[in-house]
Amino acid sequence: MIEGQVTALNFYPVKGARGIAIETARVNTTGLAIESVADREWMLVDRNRVFVSQREVPRLALVKPSVNDDALVLDAPGAPQFRLPLAMPAQPAQQVRVWSAEVRGFDMGDQVATWLTSFLERNVRLVRFDRSHPRRCNPDYVGDSGAHTMFADGYPLLVIGHRARRARAVDDTRELSSGRSTGRRDFRHERNRASPWDVATRGDISRRI
Numbered sequence: 495m496i497e498g499q500v501t502a503l504n505f506y507p508v509k510g511a512r513g514i515a516i517e518t519a520r521v522n523t524t525g526l527a528i529e530s531v532a533d534r535e536w537m538l539v540d541r542n543r544v545f546v547s548q549r550e551v552p553r554l555a556l557v558k559p560s561v562n563d564d565a566l567v568l569d570a571p572g573a574p575q576f577r578l579p580l581a582m583p584a585q586p587a588q589q590v591r592v593w594s595a596e597v598r599g600f601d602m603g604d605q606v607a608t609w610l611t612s613f614l615e616r617n618v619r620l621v622r623f624d625r626s627h628p629r630r631c632n633p634d635y636v637g638d639s640g641a642h643t644m645f646a647d648g649y650p651l652l653v654i655g656h657r658a659r660r661a662r663a664v665d666d667t668r669e670l671s672s673g674r675s676t677g678r679r680d681f682r683h684e685r686n687r688a689s690p691w692d693v694a695t696r697g698d699i700s701r702r703i
Contacts, residue, residue, distance in 0.1 A: 501656070507566060508620075509537040509592075509645045510547040511557040524643050525650035530580070531561050537592065537599065537645040538610065538618045545592040545645065546618050553614050568609065576609045578602060578620075587624035592645050598624035599645075 504513035505526050519526040525533040538546040538554070548554045558569045561580075568576040587598040599621030607619045623629075623644040631641040631649055643650050 498655075506534055506559075507531055507536060507561055508557065508559045508568075509534040509545065510551075510554045511559050511568075512555060514560060521651075523641060523650065525646060528561060531566070532623075532644055533650075534643075534645040535623050536566065536602070537590070537621055537623075539590050539599070539621055541617055543588065543590045543621075545590070546616070551614050551616055551618075557610070557613065568606070570613045573609065573613045576606060578606050582622070587627070588621070590621050593647065595629055597629050597645075598627040600624060 503516045503519055503526070505516050505519060505528060506513045516526075516528065519528055521527070522532065527533065536559075538551075540546050546554070556570050560567045560569070564581075565577040565579055568578065583600045583602065585601065587600050589596055590599040591597070600623075602620040602622055610618050610620060625644075628642040629644065631643055635649070641650055646652075
């Protein structure tokens with residue numbers, strides 16, 4: 495058992511883009527959620543339908559998502575704001591890949607693809623996770639908890655300590671100043687239970703991690 499205080503919560507509707515600092519969130523089986531929107535519910539893919547991240551495209555860190563009642567809103571320096579309706583697209587889901595996992599995602603259309611391609615200077619498409627095909631987590635770590643996730647690297651929640659966060663920030667600054675990818679290192683505490691919270695709030699004492 496590990497005890498610690500939650501000092502910050504960050505929510506990432508688009509995998510690889512900038513996160514949103516939040517005060518409270520619902521904790522679902524797939525991770526944090528705000529209203530009907532889940533963490534890493536959207537993701538960028540290349541022409542081979544393989545996920546794209548800051549490792550390959552550091553400018554993705556400049557894309558700032560936000561969510562309102564009816565749209566996913568994308569902002570980026572020097573680009574016009576783009577609003578993507580939250581309504582699910584009518585076309586069938588397609589197979590996409592995140593790491594070694596083959597999952598299903600809905601293509602969000604040419605307009606948002608053009609916006610992202612223009613800003614990132616790389617040919618990409620935006621896809622949304624198909625919730626009708628759950629992506630199970632590795633049972634070696636989650637046991638029979640039934641944990642599954644969307645487009646996250648592998649697990650519903652990512653927990654990072656302050657010391658590791660500071661070290662990562664220093665490394666990322668050095669890499670960005672040299673023009674290289676940030677590498678987006680993960681610091682994950684793996685566990686074999688589903689989340690102990692129904693709601694996560696900044697300031698909570700986590701009694702089971």
